[in-house]
Amino acid sequence: MNKPRTKSEVKRNQILDAATVQFTQHGYAATSMDLIAKLAGVSKQTVYSHFGNKDELFITAISYKCELLGVGELLPENLGPVEPTLTLFAQGFFTMITSADSMAVHRTCAAESLAHPHLSRLFFEAGPLFVIDKLANCLTEYHRRGELDIEDCRQAAIQFLAIIKGEQWTRLEFNIEESLSEQEINHYLQSSVRLFVRGYQSLS
Amino acid sequence: MNKPRTKSEVKRNQILDAATVQFTQHGYAATSMDLIAKLAGVSKQTVYSHFGNKDELFITAISYKCELLGVGELLPENLGPVEPTLTLFAQGFFTMITSADSMAVHRTCAAESLAHPHLSRLFFEAGPLFVIDKLANCLTEYHRRGELDIEDCRQAAIQFLAIIKGEQWTRLEFNIEESLSEQEINHYLQSSVRLFVRGYQSLS
């Protein structure tokens, strides 16, 4: 956002870009400070002057990537009819979480969750928790309107998001070659929205 | 299963045990061949004579651990009424996938899925895919009896398993300290079974 003015800031950004790519692509352990310096076109010492040590650079890079993913703009301001709105949201959410970038960040954070609990927590709050709250508010509104009969909206949001992730996401997580076709995925998403709406429909 | 007869086989088992614990507990990169040798009470060279290199030992150890987890015995032979049966299955499934051992293997396989696709595929088939098929058969039976109205039973199985995993599993994956209470979890599982049954109930 802030345009770099000094030469220092330019190099800092180069380092951060290179680090972000390497950390998310190959994980923490497999990424060396030497390689980051080389890819950023600076010396290793310059990397250390800017970020102190590997951990600090790692945390900065992942936080930076989380911002870029932009989880916030998935639900519309004014909610339309339940089923079409949820279907649209489901498609957007699914596309987002199965994107290569999102998968890469998730994988890296999960892998380092034991060594860097601070980092995985940061990701968990900016990602899953954030979306849960957003959707829970949306479901509360539908409940208020009497279109859905939900006792615990936060719980229902968790259930909805979990269904949408489904199997395809796990396939990607494990890097399984054969993935589902776009048609199969759309069929799955539609079926899932229907299951959810039927499960929580108002009977009155 | 096979009782080791020679001294060689005893040492091989010691190595495999130590390797399994270390790899699942601390991951691939953080586990050194030196430590495995030390914990197994043998020399490093002995480790190499038995398993060639680190990768081969890794794959052998994880495969071994997958067998031990025993995913097969979650559904009863004779299916009772839908809701109680699914509730019991949900509890068993949830307990299994959130166990420390299961989490550890999952984490390790996912983390190494890029470097060892053969391994992650092995886990994916022995774990998630296996359970999906089992549950799909069960749902097919309920559909045949007319107790559930399911168009695609495999898809429905995926949906059910995804809901059950829910948020708590993700918390564990990211090593988030605050986890849900047993009461909250049971409430979630019951609510999820109800959602599923209502969403797929026969209307006739």
Add this chain to the structure above:
DNA sequence: GTCTATATAGCGATAGAC
């Protein structure tokens, strides 16, 4: 087969010149 000792290489981090 099994051990001790070692070769070889890559890592994170630092020292000192400019």
Add this chain to the structure above:
DNA sequence: GTCTATCGCTATATAGAC
């Protein structure tokens, strides 16, 4: 601030004695 050169350490893997 930035560079080159290097330290100190640990890793995988191997050589050679028993």
